[in-house]
């Protein structure tokens with residue numbers, strides 16, 4: 001390190017690509033060193049069990065299972081719900097359909113059938129209905145066994161599905177005899193936006209997956225919750241997939257802090273996303289989508305500045321962004337982004353989008 005490096009520290013990085021970049025808090029790291037541990041595959045890790053009980057209680061479900069990732073959580077849930085050869089109906093923009101490497105088809109012989117998502121994240125009920133065969137006795141057709149909803153819907157802009165819509169989806173599923181799985185990776189953000197406890201949202205589903213590792217800042221982990229029988233099945237599938245973790249309490253300890261201490265601060269992320277969106281919308285060449293949670297989706301349409309170049313220039317200025325979801329840019333606020341970071345990002349966006357007047 002030269003003296004020049006010390007004299008001119010680099011501008012702090014503003015990481016807006018994802019809330020998965022959140023780092024464990026000091027409290028999490030401390031709890032990880034003193035958590036009581038056991039072998040969780042034997043069912044003897046008290047900290048993992050405590051986390052599972054707390055998650056189940058918060059969601060109003062009978063039981064929950066600690067998973068290494070949201071992807072494995074969704075996969076285990078799909079396999080637990082669906083016999084081979086059945087269909088899972090999931091949004092064409094859903095994480096399950098787009099980002100989970102076709103796991104349910106590969107591992108479970110399940111067909112994941114995409115149903116179009118509208119801009120607000122919902123799927124039209126008529127489009128869901130259309131995925132059910134007219135004649136279920138006709139042996140040509142694979143039968144749906146599960147309907148998946150994602151709330152908030154990430155690729156549609158972090159949009160929040162309203163409770164009335166969830167009620168309609170549940171009624172449709174009940175009428176058709178299929179279960180509902182909620183991919184609630186960011187369910188605490190949805191609950192905040194809707195002004196209800198997470199249990200109210202979970203109440204419209206038979207099973208729920210949510211992530212500890214995103215806005216809640218835990219380093220690793222997701223929870224899958226549902227009936228006791230369902231969770232028993234998820235636990236067996238988790239082992240089959242290689243997700244049985246021995247002293248899982250080391251990680252669960254961080255998850256407990258996430259649930260106890262990190263949900264209350266999500267309002268800061270939503271407020272900062274709102275401020276980022278409003279500031280962006282005031283700039284020429286930025287087309288900003290509605291913001292309901294901690295995500296701002298926008299396009300850049302400025303003369304002489306391609307979107308790719310905008311992202312590249314922002315990176316050079318220390319503001320990390322990425323394209324996500326059909327040519328839009330996603331900026332996500334989280335515990336690693338404070339008010340000054342929002343100001344800094346807006347200043348960079350301003351410098352890139354507002355035509356510079358001749359320098360003095």
Ligand SMILES: *Cc1c(COP(=O)(O)O)cnc(C)c1O
Pocket residue numbers: 068069070071072074095096150154183184185186211213221222
């Ligand atoms: C992140 C995410 C997942 C997957 O979680 P991982 O822990 O990254 O595997 C699933 N669904 C949604 C909606 C997500 O945002």
